[in-house]
Amino acid sequence: MRFTSSILGKLVEPINRRGFQRIVDDHDADAYDKAFRSWDHLMVLIYAQLSGAASLRGLEAGWNANSQHHYHLGSGRLRRSTLADANARRPVAVFAETFARLAGQLDRQARRDGRAMLRLIDSTPVPLGKLCGWAKSNGRIRGMKMHVVYDPDSDCPRLLDITDANVNDAQIGRTIAIESGATYVFDKGYCHYGWWTAIAEAKAVFVTRPKSNMALKVIRKRRLKVAEGDGFTVIDDATVRLASKGDSKLPMPLRRLTVKRADGDTITLLTNDRKRSAVAIAALYKGRWQIELLFRWIKQHLKIRSFLGNNDNAVRLQLFAAMIAYALLRIAARLHRVAMPILRFTDLVMHCLFERRDIAAIERPPPVNPSRSKPKTNPNQMAFVYG
Structure with missing residues (x-):
């Protein structure tokens, strides 16, 4: 009978094993955990993300x-003590570079389509939690921050x-x-005149919001040809310059x-x-708003609210494992041309991780094994027959 891989086995196929091993060798990531290799670690943490495991014992x-x-x-x-040790010691760069390669696979499709680059x-x-006493605070929350450059075309x-x-x-x-040639869209938290200048000098475009204390001088008013948009109206369009008297400069x-x-x-x-x-x-x-939806989806469907370790390295590894799982789901949906919404596809994957079935037909029950033949003997062969 032809072998059929499990759903989890098919999901991780885009991770090139040789390429992954080169990353491991570059960082000597198996030096202290040879019995629990980086590949084992990656498989376990991907499974933890997709299965919703909330503790080392449950995982x-x-x-x-x-x-x-x-x-x-x-x-x-798996032994949970071994996983705990690896979470504390394995270089985060191994998972970070693995995610970068998967993101590159998703980006190739957008480049083939020839669309404008939007970032x-x-x-x-x-x-x-309180167990992570090492975590720093920004005045509102104590923890970490995930910074993302998101391509809405490759999702x-x-x-x-x-x-x-x-x-x-x-x-x-x-x-x-x-x-x-790219267009960068960000909010007022990314206000830095030197960076804005570098974007312009690289022949790229940015769209943002000014801070409330940014003084601007109007050079001329621009003519509005069409003012109505989808859910908004543009009421003014003007060319301006920075009017600051201090050292801040914006030479454009x-x-x-x-x-x-x-x-x-x-x-504004x-x-x-x-x-x-x-x-x-x-x-x-x-x-x-698309990147806000991304953050919401990640927090609702991946395990980044409870962690399998309370040290800095373990938290970072789990966050990158979450994003690797996210990329694998997106790649699988495209490769197998899954037509259903990604939320439903994710839910089905979580319930069928070790079932042997086709990803494209994941919402249908698995077929009955045709190799199971009918018994050749008559179940009534020992019965008495009266003439």
Whole structure:
């Protein structure tokens, strides 16, 4: 009979084993945990994400209960003490680089489509419990922060960074490699004039909101051709310059848009884009809600509210494992042309991780085994026959 891999086995196929081992060798990640290799660690943490395991004991029991599938995953049995040690010592860079490669796979499809490069930038807090006394506070929460550069076309973060909660968003924004021709959309937390200048010099575009204390001088008013958008109205379009008297400098003119939303609120936008219409620029900023939906989905469907370790390294590993699971679900949905909503697909995967069935037909019950032949003997062969 032809072998059929489990749902989990098919999900992890996009992770190239040789490429992963090169990452492990580069960081000498198996130096202290040779009995529990980095591949074992990755498989277990992906399973923890997709199965919803909330504790080391529960993860150990669930994983070992399916030991018949370990061979085809290239892994083995789990001891929670071994996992706890690996969580504390294994280099986070192994999981971070693995996620980056998976994100690159998702991005290739968007590049083939020839679409304009749109990048949404934002961060979300990751609160940690009282057991994580080492975690830093930003005045509102004590924990960490996940910084994301999100590509809405490929539906996957292209860049991911995890920092302490008190790290300023603009500090991380300045480390992002700027892509020529891309459009970056972010909120007022990423206000840094030097970074804005670098984006413009790289022939890229940004759309953001100014801080309330940013003084701007109007150079000229721009003519509004079409003012009505989807749920908003652009009521002003002007070319402006920074009017600060201090050391802050912004050696380029900007466009300032005043937009009235359907709820009556008015917001101000700043951009260096002189070609797009005012309505198109306002629509770009409105589309920033997609990254908020990403954060909401991650927090609702992946395990980043409770952690399998209370040290810094364990938390970071689990966050990257969550994003690896997210990327694998997206890749599987595309490769197998899953037509159902991603939320339903995720729920079905969580319930069928070790079932041997086709991902494309995951919502249908598995077929009956046709190799099981009918008995050749007559069940009534020992019965008396009276003539």
